[in-house]
Amino acid sequence: MTAGLFCDSATSVVIAGKGGGKTAFLAQEANKLNKFVFVDTIGVLDPKNSNRSAVIPNSNYFRHSDKGSAVDNFKSWAFDPATQKHNRHILDLSEAADKKEELEKLAAFLLQLGKRGKGYPFLIDEISLIAPQSGRAGNALKNLFIIGRNFDIKPMIIATQRPQNTDKELLELADEYYLGYNKGYNTTEMLGKLADIDPEKLKQLEPRQFYIMGTEKTYTVPFYKFANQQK
Numbered sequence: 655m656t657a658g659l660f661c662d663s664a665t666s667v668v669i670a671g672k673g674g675g676k677t678a679f680l681a682q683e684a685n686k687l688n689k690f691v692f693v694d695t696i697g698v699l700d701p702k703n704s705n706r707s708a709v710i711p712n713s714n715y716f717r718h719s720d721k722g723s724a725v726d727n728f729k730s731w732a733f734d735p736a737t738q739k740h741n742r743h744i745l746d747l748s749e750a751a752d753k754k755e756e757l758e759k760l761a762a763f764l765l766q767l768g769k770r771g772k773g774y775p776f777l778i779d780e781i782s783l784i785a786p787q788s789g790r791a792g793n794a795l796k797n798l799f800i801i802g803r804n805f806d807i808k809p810m811i812i813a814t815q816r817p818q819n820t821d822k823e824l825l826e827l828a829d830e831y832y833l834g835y836n837k838g839y840n841t842t843e844m845l846g847k848l849a850d851i852d853p854e855k856l857k858q859l860e861p862r863q864f865y866i867m868g869t870e871k872t873y874t875v876p877f878y879k880f881a882n883q884q885k
Contacts, residue, residue: 670815677707699715709881758793782816860874
């Protein structure tokens with residue numbers, strides 16, 4: 655995906671932290687791909703939103719409309735070649751009445767496409783809003799993370815500033831972790847055990863800096879030219 659960043663064998667990645675740069679990190683990686691499906695849970699990538707965090711050029715943005723949900727509109731697009739100008743898709747689930755149900759529909763559909771030889775890299779920003787620890791991630795989403803790699807649905811990247819509120823089972827399916835600044839005791843202890851690192855290291859990181867699991871290295875997210883209000 656990104657030379658020298660994610661391991662070539664990595665099929666699922668977790669980006670977690672409160673130190674800033676999380677959405678820009680996701681957006682910059684997506685912008686390097688020829689194709690992807692990106693789930694925007696809070697509308698921060700909406701090109702019509704003046705308060706957006708970032709944009710990804712040359713992509714289709716699907717939102718809720720009178721024609722259906724973002725997922726329904728994306729599915730309609732996928733079966734209509736006349737509309738396929740770009741193969742980079744952002745689905746805004748911010749207005750979905752049931753985000754988890756919509757994500758389950760999307761996960762099942764992406765696996766269906768993958769089995770037809772049309773696998774997409776899959777990215778989700780703020781996964782805790784869709785797969786909370788209390789409500790658990792849906793079966794279709796977990797199934798996608800477990801077997802999606804077999805159908806070229808990779809990498810799958812999930813990001814959150816609230817890992818302590820995210821379904822732990824889903825986090826444990828990741829191959830790699832990029833962990834940003836956090837000082838909450840419960841969060842740092844949980845991440846320390848999950849990624850096998852010293853929790854104190856997370857408290858010492860600078861904004862936009864992420865500790866890379868399994869190494870003594872950190873990665874600082876560069877300023878993304880299509881992002882607003884970067885810290």
